[in-house]
Amino acid sequence: MTILEARQVSKRYRMGEVTVHALDRVDFVVAKGEFVAIMGPSGSGKSTLLHLLGGLDNVSEGEITLAGHRLTQMDDHQVTLVRRRNVGFIFQFFNLLPMLTAEENIVLPLLIDGQNLRTYRDRVNHLLQLVGLADRRHHKPDQLSGGEQQRVAIARALVTNPAIVLADEPTGNLDSKTGEEILRLLRRSCDELQQTIVMVTHDARAASFADRVVFLMDGRIVGELHTTGNQSEDIRAIQRRLRESEQAAETGKP
């Protein structure tokens, strides 16, 4: 079942005289329960795509359908409501509210949605358990390490039981060991909670945790790879594909 679909999506930025084609007629489909990684060199348009998928920005052209909602035909208010209930975000920088405790940061999306927190108590406890922060729930972000903060962000992304989690380089700011823990966590939520995840990364090792890797280049999708489950093999395959596409880009240019 398709949960997210992008059709012929383009995004252009006008910078005075120059127009930057950040995305150029991208087609992209994610099925429910799938864990997809998006890879590509810096400036290839990964973050832009993620922002469009999550309804943070408007497309220049094309259609995006998220959990049955045509984002591209909605006004800001409607998109906001769809985002609130269907999308969880995780970013490189943890983006927690400094004045709230870990637990308060986690339930923030519920608060914003006007939910009765009491009915979510078990879910929140479960999530705290899942991310291993049960004993840190009353700590403020500045009392948590980077990895812990990112785990709070993951729990926050999962708390509304969203249709999809969008993660932009969630491990980019962490050391490899902590990064690995985060990736395991995402993998687990995919396996155990059937959570659909789209993750941007330029780390082949991180990408190997996904079911499928999509390669982006100068705003276009240039390839795709399904992982096998053998991690070291997958990593080598991904690295090879990256090199190939980079070379193709080099030679493709005049």
Place this chain on the structure above:
Amino acid sequence: MPTSLASFSALALRNMRERPIRTMLTALGIVLGVAVVLAVSITNESTLASIRSIFDQAAGRADLTIASSGVIGDSFSDGALARVRRVPGVQLAFPVVSGRTLLASEVDKWGLDVSVGGTRTANDLLLFGIDPAQDRQVRDYDLMAGSFLPAVLDAYDVLLVKDYADDKKLTLGKDITILTATGQEKLRIVGLIAKSGPGLQNNGAVAILPLKTAQMLLDKSGELTQIDVLATPDIAMAPRKLEALKETVAAVLGNGYQVLYPAARGQIVARMLASYQTGLSFFSAVALFVGAFLIYNTFTMTIVERTRAIGMLRLLGTTRGQVTWLVLIEAAILGIVGSIVGVGFGILLARGLSRSIAAVAVTEISALHIPPEGLIWSLLVGLGVTIVSALLPAWRARNISPLEALRSSARPIGAPLGRHSWLWGCLLILFAYLALYRIPFRPEVQVPIGMVSVFVLLLGATLVVPVTIGLAERILRPGMAALYGSAGRLGAANIRRAWARTALTVGTLMVGIAMVIGIQTMTVSFELDITHWVQTAIGGDLYVRSPVPMREELGTRLLSDAAVAEVSPITYRQVQPARRENPGTQADTLLFVGVDPQTYGRVASFVFEDSRYDTTTALAELAQGERLLISATVADRYKLQVGDTLALETRRGIVHFQVIGVVVDFSSQGMVVNGSRADLARHYGEHTVDQFIVNLKPGYDPRIEAERLEERYGKSRHIAVETAADFRAKVTRLAAQAFALFDVLGLTGVVIAALGVVNTLLMNVFERQHEIGGLRSLGMTRGQVARMILAESGAMGIIGGAFGMFFGLFLARIFLLGVQEIGGYTVKYHLPLQALLASWAIALAVSQLAGLYPAWKAARVRIVEAIQHE
């Protein structure tokens, strides 16, 4: 979903708790604003009451007096009393019946005094019948012995003036026998009063007795000779409203009655109170506008500071509506708390203010009256102003994109109206300028428009400030470097970076300084004008006045006195402009001051608007008849220039007077024309004299001579002599006292501005912790960090001061406009150079003082923490 909203709204509380100092400073701004508004409104009443009492001692408190349209002293039916009491705007109406009689013991001494009082008897006794239960609300009886009249209307009791009683050897508790229409009657002397207030009448030969008794003795049952009216306070203090009430009462009573201003009150100074009071209300309104602007500033800054956090909330699915709500909730909480504390503070402030006023006024201010509706009103105003001021920032917040949360460094928030906001700013300033100087709005709307202009002007100024910062900073940088070293250079450069915030801080300072300058200019101009007028126009050494009209012949007698050098008679007469020829001014009454062209120049001068005119020439022209010198206020109101004519209703129909000059005059609310006494006699049949201005020969002490003259002529001619110095001092003191309050207002403006600066700088420090940590890690010392912040605030202070000076002059214009439009005075604009420079110094000092805490805070930024968190 009220519960969910409440929990989401709790975020607002959390925001405030997280930044206690900022929250406190913002709330303090609201507190001060509300406190000032409330304090002014409370003290306003009390102050006015006490100042009024100075005048009331002589003139009685009545705002209007009703008499028969025939000869004054004729009686009319007491049914008029009930009709007057029903007129809306009339608070109280007091019946009076008076008439003359004689003490039975003096019948043989009865004789006619032909020389002064016409056909009146020289030793008569004035019976003055009043309602004892009420009359003390309108007249002050200074009881010296015994007790006041019992509160019944038909007792045979009487009050006498102590001097009179002593003179006639009458004692307390004894009876007096008087002549009545039907024979003789006995009255019991129950009290003795001082020769002041009502005791001044008939030079002390007055018997105060209950109304019914007086009616009986005078054979005037069911009749009155006079009704004194107290208008409700709002009307009493607004000359135009009082004039309207006067017309209404006249219309209600119809023919056979005349409604007058009590003689002494229509004259000089009394009307000053009115403009003073309206001026104060005007300033509290302006203060409120300024407060609103500052609150707006603060909220905009908190939005700037929280851009990323708000973007984050948007990212998590917070709708624009919810963001707006969050900001407004915060505003509401601050508004409520600030207003409540502000009310408490305002009452304290009022207490202090009234105490200091009482000290100046040398009168006691009766217990502070705190009107409950005033309390509720200031609470609502504080809350309302806060929320309204937060609307624009809330709108900004609502437009923050969720992507804002993802930027690696906070992007400076854009100007509210885009890149060309300075153009908008210029437009707004232009609009304010036009509204103030160019477009001739109708007088009724001029003041509200002026107040709106204040707001528009300040808003425009804040929009323009940013484009000037780059240039200003380049000019200031070397100075800051010289003062604070290399850190100073860095600090100065900083103000260009967060220009949105800099603009707001500069704007805050600008407002404070502009307030000070505006108020200073206004008070200095007004005081200079009044002082000049007092010194020049209120000439002479002594004033000879009488409750009864005097004859010119007394002037000759006075002149023959060894001490007297010059005497000039003056006659006052209320006149009306011809209605047909001056549409729209139907309700006006002008005070025609009749001077004697031959002698006036020797005792006083006119103060001309145009310095080319002089008193001597003007008097020579007045002597030719049908010429007038009009006040600037009249010139303004009737659009008259020198050479035009002013048509006045006279006894002999409409007469056209030629305007030969425009003079400054603060008497009678500026509604004054000066002409010759000969004209008053010819056109109005007015031959009597209301006042003699007396100049003494060199070497005579006015105070001693005043007493001597009063002693010599007072007895037989019912005159009172006051020294001009006393009178001038009284006027000047009133003026000084009036302006003391304005200074308090200006000071509050500065304090609020200082709070604003502390607020902005603190936010600067909070937001730049990371950067400051970075600088410290690069080897910047704490001292250097502190100096950097001080240099930053210093630069803002100088720029803010410069802007404040510029816009303060605008504000001054608005203030003067307010005084003119409400009070009726045309005040000349005096540029207060000292105030300008002083306020610039204040701006600098305030910025440095306000920078101290943030500088200290910045110096204490922990390097590790600062660079750990992005």
